[in-house]
Amino acid sequence: DSGVTQTPKHLITATGQRVTLRCSPRSGDLSVYWYQQSLDQGLQFLIQYYNGEERAKGNILERFSAQQFPDLHSELNLSSLELGDSALYFCASSGGLAGLSSYNEQFFGPGTRLTVL
């Protein structure tokens, strides 16, 4: 168990709908990362938050948005869903204790499997 939790584990929805995925980082970690893993695209970095602020942006679509709350949990919002958004969405966290050599080591949650019908 990595200490990163994600809910829900599975989500089935229809095209055009909106969903919210939730992530709680490891205790003390300040950074949260979101990734999408689909069969044809591999693991793609979407976005990173550090202590509530957006830190880095990857291949995140405009239909997707994220935020990190004061208690450091994060939510990824996916809207106007398309069939191609079906994927495994991972959250990872890092940055527990500054100065440690493993400060940037990421730990992944179990993922949310999204199916868009």
Added chain:
Amino acid sequence: GIQVEQSPPDLILQEGANSTLRCNFSDSVNNLQWFHQNPWGQLINLFYIPSGTKQNGRLSATTVATERYSLLYISSSQTTDSGVYFCAVKGNQFYFGTGTSLTVIP
């Protein structure tokens, strides 16, 4: 962005065999990790190894940052080693390789 290439893409081993997986990256990085994605989809940390050599049981890894590659060694493979092995590097963001799919047969 940084290109991350892993080889071989697929590997089938008899239980007990040894293997070496390679990760090449196209630019300087300050973070490199190896992960194992098991058949249930879970991503498990193997090594955080921006440089040098580390060992953990039957697994070891070496990163030569100046030459932009990392190697993951698996010795005396077991069926539970099956899955996909990814390396990930950090430039301005994290980049994952396409993985090596390992199947260990009894």
